[in-house]
Amino acid sequence: MSLKELTEKQNGLVAQAREALDEIKSNTDEARSAELESRHDAIMAEFDAVGKKIERERKQAEIEARAAELEAEDRAKKRPGASDKDETRGADEGDKPEYRKTFYKYLASGANLDELSGEERSVLRAGVAKDGEQRAQTTSATAGGYTVPIELANQIIKSMAAWGPMYDENICTTITTSSGNAITIPTVNDVATAVVKHTEGTALTDDGGSDATFGQKQLDAYVFDTEWIKFSFELAQDSIFNMEALLGELLGERLGRRANVELTTGDGTGDPNGIVTASSLGKTAAAVAAITFDEIIDLYHSVDPAYRMSPKARFMFNDSTLAAVRKLKDGDGNYIWSMGDVRRGEEGTILGKPYSINQAMASLATGNKTMLFGDFGKYFVRKVGSPVIGVKRESYWPDLGIAGYIRLDGELGDTAAVKHLVQA
Template sequence: MSLKELQDKRSKLVHDAREAMGEITKNTDEARSAELEKRHDDIMVEFDKIEKQIEREARLVAAEERINKAAEEERKAKRPNGSDTEQRAVVEGDKPEYREVFYRFLAGGADLGELDPEERKILRAGLTKVDAEKRIQTVGTTTAGGYTVPTELANFIVRSMKMWGPMYDEDICTTITTSSGNPIKIPTVDDTSKSGGQHTEGTALTDDGSEDATFGQKSLDSYGYDTEFVKFSLELARDSIFNMESLLGSLLGERLGRIANTQLTTGDGTGDPNGIVTASSLGKTAAAAAAITFDEVIDLIHSVDPAYRQSPKVRFMFNDLTLAALRKLKDGNGQYIWTMGNVQTGVPGNILGYNYSINQAMANIATGNKTMLFGDFGKYFVRKVGSPLIGVLRERFWPDLGIAGLIYLDGELGDTAAVKHLIQA
């Protein structure tokens, strides 16, 4: 099924779901209401499947375009005589690119002996001196050491991490990227409760210290997380050279994305980031242990000061099962509070006019769980230390290979009044 067909099917499912719920009125008997609600839920399950298919299809099309482009560049670079490396050097009038040598290193079984002297020199040198902090040596012999990850692969891993965790996305939170892991101190201040007063002519200004601004300080450190080794065959590295960037980026990015998002969401701040859920303050306590009402959503919104609600990064955050519950809520006029977006025009779905992010690291609706967040996520600081690190091992997994990713990060909410949570009774 093409991308357009999937999108058309998704639109029809939303129409059918609304139609099913629209048939429920005050005069509808319980049996018929239950039947229509089940029909709605079944349709929305299918809707979620189609959403995921659309996402996979879009990613596949993008990956195919990259592969085709790389293959075309490879064909253009080849000449009748000489090795591929020599041919590319002749065409480009320069040394082989680091990325080419890195892939050749993997395809050769992570064996430096498979590279010529010039290629080994390029691999050891890395991209530039600026990238020196991204070098890592693996456990084992020096000939199986890890080398600087190519910029393209590093970027692919970061993109994949964002897809698997909204907390790693600079469009949602405020990110700070540093080359070293030294602690960073963030000054904090909440002055929303202060105001000015009427001035009387000829009267001295009050100076009793009661209106002084109260500053605080929080620290962003550097905590490391790894993927453990991802094993793959020598044949795969050798024969799927143009797919390797996509393959490794997806595998490592998904794993790093999950752990980074989890820590930035629910980390306890002791030896880990202070997660957004942990750091947020109470906005509303739901009356029920396993349900959320429309009025409680409104109360959560208004528990956050209007100054924060004007931020471009204000939003809701919850997991997918909570979204399923919110989709069924209606206002007093029978209108759903959830509004469908449009992927084609870049319009996201929203709840009561506010954007939302799905975060699977957040808890389900159950007793005592913090199930919803709302506020200015721009006040949550994510500290990224350098780029992802890559390590390659051959001997341990011979004849296959193992590759692992490592990242360093931290997170802290600079202003606890900016993000509030709803907790179940």
């Protein structure tokens, strides 16, 4: 099915799901109500499955476009009159295929530098990444750590963002540094400080009562790794482009899950201060395992309007909470959840604000912080360079092992900017 057909199917599923809920009236018996709710949940599960198909179609289209691009580049280099300079220009730029090809030759050789020419070793050791950044490397024949080629790095980062919204620079504020030294973020909350009316001819008050109070928070660089992923020598040797996509998904998924958990619920002691941990109380739900539309409104209005108007203001909760929210109606019987439009790049909304599904957040149960709302731009994610990978041969021979690691930290600059709803 085309993207258009899949989108139309999603629209139809939403209509069917709402029809099921609309059949539930005040006089509908419990058994029938449960049956209709179950039908709604099943339809919305299919809606989500179609959404995943749409995402896969998009990803496949991107991969095919990139493959066509690389093929066109290779054809251009093989044309008569192509200069030697054209053939070797990738030695000092990060997004050229020369480094990428050398990197995969390195993988296929089982991380054996002796299998590479002097020029290839030189290209590999350059560790080219974004903005020309170079990273420390180990260069033994059995376990070498190299900054990944830019295409693979982008695939890993994209997969990480897909598996965890807290790593997405479109949601949070990202600071990328080339080293892991601790950095500080200045903080100030001046919202409550008033400006006074001036009386002509009188001196300005200078009692310190309106001074700005600055603070600071520190961002460190905690290290997280994937552990080893085992794969065959033949795969590395024969499947260059597919290998890139495969490794990007595998490494990105593993790194993304852990990074997202840390940036969501980390306690700030030896790991990032997760946004749920750092957020302040906005609303306490009356029920143990349910939420109401009024409570979502109260959470929304517990955040200062200045933060609510931020382009990065949004809700965040896990998928089971979304299922509950999809069934809520306002006083006029309208559903508060609105479906987005993937063709226009529009997200689904609640109270006119976008939301993110974060599976690291808790489900509806006693004492759990189940929903966040606020300006996620005030949450700072510190990334140290690009992902780094290492390759292992001997202990897996004739197969290979690959592992990746990242360095990051996270901190909420202003606790008033993001608030949570907690269950009773």
